[in-house]
Amino acid sequence: MTEPELLWTPSAERIERATITRYQAWLERERGLRFDSYDELWQWSVDDLEGFWSSICEFFSVRFETPTSSVLGHREMPGTEWFPGARVSYAEHIFRGKRDDAEALIHASELRELSSWTWGELRRQTAAIAAGLRARGIGEGDRVVAYLPNIPETIAAFLACASIGATWSSAAPEFGARSVVDRFAQIEPKLLLTVDGYRYGGKDFDRRKIVAEIAGEMPSLEHVVTLGYLDGSGWENGFLGDDSDLAFAQLPFDHPLWVLYSSGTTGLPKAIVHGQGGMLLEHMKKMHLHIDAQPRDRVFWFTTTGWMMWNFLVGVLFTEASIVLFDGNPGHPDLGTLWDLAEQTEMTCFGTSAAFIASCMKTEIEPKQGRSLAALRSVGSTGSPLSPEGFRWIYDQLGADTWLFSTSGGSDVCTAFVGGVPTLPVYLGELQARGLGAGVQAWDPDGRPLVGEVGELVITEPMPSMPIKLWGDEDGSRLRESYFDFYPGIWRHGDWIMITERGTAVIYGRSDSTINRGGVRMGTSEIYRAVLAAPEVVDALVVDVPKQGTDGWMPLFVVLRDDEQLSDELVAQIKRQVRQDCSPRHVPDEIRQIAAVPRTLSGKALEVPVKRILMGMPADEAASRESLANPAALDYFVGLAKSE
DSSP states (O other), X not given: OOOOOEEEOXXXXXXXXXXXXXXXHHHHHHHOOOOSSHHHHHHHHHHOHHHHHHHHHHHTTOOOSBOOSOSBSSOSXXXXXXXXXXXXXXXXXXXXXXXXXXXXXXXXXXXXXSEEEEHHHHHHHHHHHHHHHHHTTOOTTOEEEEEOOSSHHHHXXXXXXHHHTOEEXXXXXXXXXXXXXXXXXXXXXXXXXXXXXXXXXXXXXXXXXXHHHHHHTOTTOOEEEEEEOSSSOEEOTTOOOXXXXXXXXXXXXXXXXXXXXXXXXXXXXXXXXXXXXXXXXXHHHIIIIISOOOTTXXXXXXXXXXXXXXXXXXXXXXXXXXXXXXXXXXXXSOTTXXXXXXXXXXXXXXXXXXXXXXXXXXXXXXXXXXXXXXXXXXXXXXXXXOOHHHHHHHHHHHOTTOEEEEOXXXXXXXXXXEEOOTTSOEETTOBOEEOTTOOEEEEOTTSOXXXXXXXXXXXXXXXXXXXXXXXXXXXXXXXXIIIITTXXXXXXXXXXXXXXXXXXXXXXXXXXGOEEETTEEEOHHHHHHHHTTSTTEEEEEEOOBOOTTSSOBOEEEEXXXXXXXXXXXXXXXXXHHHHHHTOGGGSOSEEEEXXXXXXXXXXXXXXXXXXXXXXXXXXXXXXXXXXXXXXXXXXXXHHHHHHO
């Protein structure tokens, strides 16, 4: 396999400064473990799980109120038991060692001017909310659900729940009522935190009627507490309690911390439960060793509270870095908004999605035009595979000394298990490495590991942040079916991945939406890269619909720039590009123009639901419309299915 273009190599100063370098030196000094490469360190971390995770606890001084004599009780997946008998507090480790006058977070929104909270303010707000929750009878194990935007009060509310042992779950205020109820009602919450409304794209959205509808469908609710965000009034009178004392309940390692949800594109979303201890250790490891968040860093990721990247961003607070929050439309008034924020906050890490980078490319945004981004040292990308063109654009626009780390993971583990390592080079189109403690491999259908070939992404060893359960799945059957049935006892994630001989990785999209033509499999991301090379095309969706007695029907749907029409010349151009960049077998059978690609609220294209609709499945069974950013976009495919 030809080695791709080298885009970035960390400087000697950067390598020396990196926390992972100090960690390796500590391993050699304290445990006599010497590793001459990252790959050797990674191999040890998955071969010796007890040694690796105990070293994370020791190196980062994790405090167990009730210690344990072992790292692993039951090792097999599913049902792995971590740190049996240990008691710990996620929130305590967030706050410990932080000076009251130090900066905790910076925040901006379409409703509020750019401002910041100190650790003292975050502590006071968290304590006051915790007291308010306790006064309403909320305690260990009770579920608190939040219909709140990405603002500081939401961070404080989550930490308040974590501090008293309540279980948190959040959804963004733009979610429709049905989508929220489908998620929250499953876990039978006792208290709902909500806003009166929000502003997006310059327009105000009053959510009070929606909130009443949501509350009316959750009989377990005893309290609804409103934050006046749209009207600026703050928490409703009488909610906040005494802010003088913030106490931390010491909880079992696997005590439920939060509930996340699968995308909800088919059926009822899976309610994924993560434990206090598992998320504590995973995010300690990830933010320090892989994101390399350090004192005076300001780490940003564009996200809403309905995506796991919000929970991930909160984890940065385990470090000495501060975080940057933004609530609003990243394209209002144009796609320069977040780059303006990067300049205004002196952001050091700009976290975004591959879709945002692609949009900036298409609209010819120049981040450094008229802006000083001198503080910006790294860019993170997730959500979908970042194209090689996206890699090149970052370096062309932001400079050769930028560390670009493309990452891949999921809500299922609330982390990235393939992605950034600050001491490794960056190659065009590749993720730098597998994460420490993450036994990621590419497997063929018979369970044989592959190198240099595309296979199913599997995780062969347990991770502490794997779900402790799916809510309501009393016998564990849904958990096994979701992750462990395809390869018994092995986590199958549902993505195509290639691990190179250098230990880097390429993600090719969802394995259940891969295009298989004549036995030649190809990820949809490769086809999109070829299609989007046409300047007239701004978005695309491709599916492979089985048809008996044929190789299947492979339509390509394209969204064109305003005032463009799909001409015969453009169809021929797109087909030539796919033939050239992918293979003759993967040239679409036909190309159709559509108004919009249907996407989830986190930006993922609905490849599998569209495929199912075109195979005859009713739309409401194929996709939950209220989990979509643009539900009307499904109507075209419903009509097409009826006409076929």
